[in-house]
Amino acid sequence: MSLAVVRSRALAGMEAPEVNVEVHLANGLPAFHIVGLADTEVKEARDRVRAAIHNAGYEMPAHRITVSLAPADLPKESGRFDLPIALGILAASQQIPASTLDRYEFAGELSLTGELRPIRGALAMTFAMRRASGPGGRAFILPAGNADEAALVGDACIYPAATLLDVCRHLCARDGEARLPRHLPQPMPAPAGSADFADVKGQQTVKRALEVAAAGLHSVLLVGPPGAGKTMLASRFAGLLPAMSDEEALEAAAVQSLTGGFDIGYWKLRPFRAPHHTSSGAALVGGGSVPRPGEISLAHHGVLFLDELPEFDRRVLEVLREPLESGRVTISRAARQAEFPARFQLIAAMNPCPCGYLGHPSGQCRCPPDVIERYQGRISGPLLDRIDIQVEVGPIPPDTLQADADGEPSGAIAQRVQAAFERQLARQRKSNRDLSTREIDRHCKPDRRGLSTLRGAMLQFHWSARAYHRILRVARTIADLQGAPTIGEAHISEAIQLRRALRVLPP
Numbered sequence: 423m424s425l426a427v428v429r430s431r432a433l434a435g436m437e438a439p440e441v442n443v444e445v446h447l448a449n450g451l452p453a454f455h456i457v458g459l460a461d462t463e464v465k466e467a468r469d470r471v472r473a474a475i476h477n478a479g480y481e482m483p484a485h486r487i488t489v490s491l492a493p494a495d496l497p498k499e500s501g502r503f504d505l506p507i508a509l510g511i512l513a514a515s516q517q518i519p520a521s522t523l524d525r526y527e528f529a530g531e532l533s534l535t536g537e538l539r540p541i542r543g544a545l546a547m548t549f550a551m552r553r554a555s556g557p558g559g560r561a562f563i564l565p566a567g568n569a570d571e572a573a574l575v576g577d578a579c580i581y582p583a584a585t586l587l588d589v590c591r592h593l594c595a596r597d598g599e600a601r602l603p604r605h606l607p608q609p610m611p612a613p614a615g616s617a618d619f620a621d622v623k624g625q626q627t628v629k630r631a632l633e634v635a636a637a638g639l640h641s642v643l644l645v646g647p648p649g650a651g652k653t654m655l656a657s658r659f660a661g662l663l664p665a666m667s668d669e670e671a672l673e674a675a676a677v678q679s680l681t682g683g684f685d686i687g688y689w690k691l692r693p694f695r696a697p698h699h700t701s702s703g704a705a706l707v708g709g710g711s712v713p714r715p716g717e718i719s720l721a722h723h724g725v726l727f728l729d730e731l732p733e734f735d736r737r738v739l740e741v742l743r744e745p746l747e748s749g750r751v752t753i754s755r756a757a758r759q760a761e762f763p764a765r766f767q768l769i770a771a772m773n774p775c776p777c778g779y780l781g782h783p784s785g786q787c788r789c790p791p792d793v794i795e796r797y798q799g800r801i802s803g804p805l806l807d808r809i810d811i812q813v814e815v816g817p818i819p820p821d822t823l824q825a826d827a828d829g830e831p832s833g834a835i836a837q838r839v840q841a842a843f844e845r846q847l848a849r850q851r852k853s854n855r856d857l858s859t860r861e862i863d864r865h866c867k868p869d870r871r872g873l874s875t876l877r878g879a880m881l882q883f884h885w886s887a888r889a890y891h892r893i894l895r896v897a898r899t900i901a902d903l904q905g906a907p908t909i910g911e912a913h914i915s916e917a918i919q920l921r922r923a924l925r926v927l928p929p
Contacts, residue, residue, distance in 0.1 A: 424448065424485075426513035426520050428506040429527045429560070431547040432498050433680065435713060435753075435760030438543065438550035440527075442492045443503060445510030450486040456507075458491030461499035461712070470501070471508045473534040478587040483515040497758055499712050501531030502541045505563075508532060508586055509593070522593045526581075527551055530565045536586040540567030545679035548572040548580070549672065561604075563589055569605040570686045571679060574672065580605040617658045620831040624822040625651055631813040631920050633835050636662035637842040638854035638899030640892075641746065641768040641808065643731070646815030648778045652771035655815070656727050659769055660694045661832040664843035666723060673763060674723045677715050693724030695766075699733035707741050713753040713760035718745050721766035731772040732800040739805055742768065746808045749856075765856075768809065772801075782817060810855070810892045811920045842902040854895045854902070866894040868909040875911050879918045893917045 424447040431438040454468045475482050489507055491498050506528040513520040529547060530538040541564070548562055552575050561579035564572060569582035581602040583589045592602040619629060628644065632655060635642045644652045666674070671690045678684040678693070697705060697717045708716030718726055728734065745751045749765035774780040775794045779787040789797075806812075846854055850865055857865065868876065880890060897909045897917040906913070 424514055426510045426523065428510045428513070428523055430503055430506040430529050431527060431550060432496055433500075433543045433546065434496065434758070436546060436676065436680070436762055438547040439493075439496060440550075440554065441496065441498065441503070443506040443510050444490040444492060445507065445514045446488045446490070447483055447485040447511075447514045448488070452484045452486065454487045454489075456489045456491070458489075458494045459497050460491055460503075461497065463500050464491070464498050464503055467501065467504045467507055467532075470504050470532045470534060471511065474504070474532040474536040474586050475508055475511065477534065478536040478585070478590065480512055480517050480590070481515070483511065485515075487511060497712070500542060501539070502529040502543075502547075504532035505530035505538065505586065505589065509589065512590065518590050518593050524560075526561050526563050528563050528589075530563075530583070532586060538565035538567075538583055538585060538589075540565045540682075542682040543680050544568035544572045545574060545672075545684065546676040548575045548578050549676055552576075552578045563592070563602070571675070571684055573605050573607045574675060574686075574689065576668075617654075618661070618832045619658050619835060620829045621827055622651060622655060622658065622829050623825065623827050624818045625655065625815065628655055628813055628815050629829070629835075631811050632659055633662065633839060634896060634899055634903065634920065635659075635767070635769075635811050636664070636835075637839045637903055638810075638846070638895060639663075639767050640810035640855055640896055640899065642770070643806070643809045643812045644769070644771040644815050645774055645812070646771075647780075647782050647817055648773065650815040650817050652815050653729055656729070656769045656771060657694075658832060659727075660692050660725050662836050662839050663692050663725070663767075664836075664840050666690050666692060670723045677719050677722050677763065680715055681720070683720075693721050694727065695721040695724065696727040696729065699728070699730045701734070701738065703735075703738045703741050706738060707745075707751055708753050708760075708762060709755075711755065713755060713758065713762075715762045716751075718742065718751060718764040718766055719762040722763045724766060726766040726768050728768070728770045731770040732797055734800075736800050736802065739800075740802065743805055743808060767855075770809070771815075774798075807886055807888050808892075810896055813920060838903060841905075842899065845902045845905070846899075854899045857895055857898075859891060862891050862894050866898040866909060868894070868897065868914055869911070871911040872897070872909055872914040875914045876918070889921070893921060896920060 426445045428443040430441045430443055432441045456465050472482050512518045529541055531541055544564055551562055561581055563581045563583055566582040566584050569580055572580045582605045583602055595601045646652055674693055675684050695717045706717050708714055708719055745764040750761060751764045752761045775789045776797050777787055777789050897913040900913045900916050901909050
């Protein structure tokens with residue numbers, strides 16, 4: 423037989439389309455050609471595959487070898503095609519049976535010794551295979567280092583292999599002979615304990631604001647002087663968030679798998695990303711000639727913490743506006759386009775002025791008004807309008823600082839948050855943050871006195887329609903925390919205060 427077809431998968435954003443690795447052997451001078459819009463990493467497979475086949479004890483056929491990666495218009499990158507190319511050559515030269523190849527999909531990078539190295543995107547590829555073939559469909563043979571990650575996809579049949587020789591023995595095995603053992607999902611390690619809110623002294627108003635934000639997955643801006651506890655509060659925020667569903671955990675893990683940064687020890691823990699303020703727009707959104715996810719996608723279903731918010735380049739901050747609304751980001755390049763999920767929860771922190779002490783009781787701020795205006799102006803009005811909760815973090819009095827920590831532990835707050843979140847899912851099957859305009863009209867209608875209070879605030883502060891809807895979402899969350907079926911005047915008033923708590927920023 424001079425032709426063999428092996429199935430594998432490419433990566434195109436979050437998608438993992440199927441790729442047929444077609445290997446043809448023809449008479450003529452020995453040559454090795456790879457076609458099908460292959461990147462440099464894929465073309466270099468010629469040398470890796472040749473050495474791996476020899477070191478596995480097989481013969482490299484002295485023929486004209488043509489490897490076609492179909493579909494031809496789909497870009498192919500990385501070394502994940504090494505294993506299917508090697509198997510295709512061995513099957514086409516009749517060194518292994520070709521009849522067994524249809525039962526599997528393959529991916530893995532080969533070393534010169536024939537060992538299989540882990541690859542990026544194994545979880546995304548397994549998820550796509552499972553969705554395409556369904557229960558009882560094809561199995562997936564991949565490097566042992568990716569087995570735990572791939573097995574997170576329920577009902578997927580995973581066979582981990584350490585070397586090319588192990589894979590060949592599995593394909594050549596007859597009834598009763600040893601095969602690769604199927605990899606079963608391993609018990610998940612207990613999540614590492616996070617820092618506790620009980621360690622935070624004072625700041626009761628801010629703690630309440632973060633509890634509301636966690637319950638409804640709302641975005642938050644913390645403004646206050648240096649040393650007030652903004653970073654300390656933000657670092658403990660993820661411990662308040664409601665538990666992830668299996669689908670959310672898979673989506674978040676699949677995005678992280680695309681960069682090779684997924685750690686199974688963090689399974690079902692909401693991501694917490696904190697990029698430095700020198701990060702570029704491409705680092706936040708994603709990019710590259712082969713588009714990869716940025717920080718906002720790596721924070722999918724988790725928290726994106728931006729400390730020292732005005733120190734970020736203004737153009738970098740503006741790229742957050744669309745993902746905050748849509749929950750997705752599209753990266754377009756000349757040759758390809760990729761879309762990544764980006765439904766993150768923004769937690770931002772900033773000083774009120776360049777020195778940080780504007781409004782401080784010490785009165786030590788000497789920043790001129792025009793300098794303060796320029797500093798705060800680095801955050802555009804449209805971006806500020808998209809942040810649901812804006813709260814001031816004041817300095818901690820010495821007496822409070824010297825007293826023993828007696829704050830409520832994160833576990834107690836998280837229980838209230840989980841109960842409020844479950845009320846939202848029972849009512850509308852989504853968080854309050856994700857409600858559309860029509861759904862807000864249906865689920866967030868306040869009573870008569872609450873509506874009157876909101877109307878007065880709109881007229882006084884000249885808020886936009888977006889701000890109006892965001893206040894209703896926050897008020898709905900406050901009502902859910904109290905178990906109230908209807909939004910009342912007290913809920914509306916607290917939501918207004920959580921948006922008007924800042925004295926130093928314009929409305």
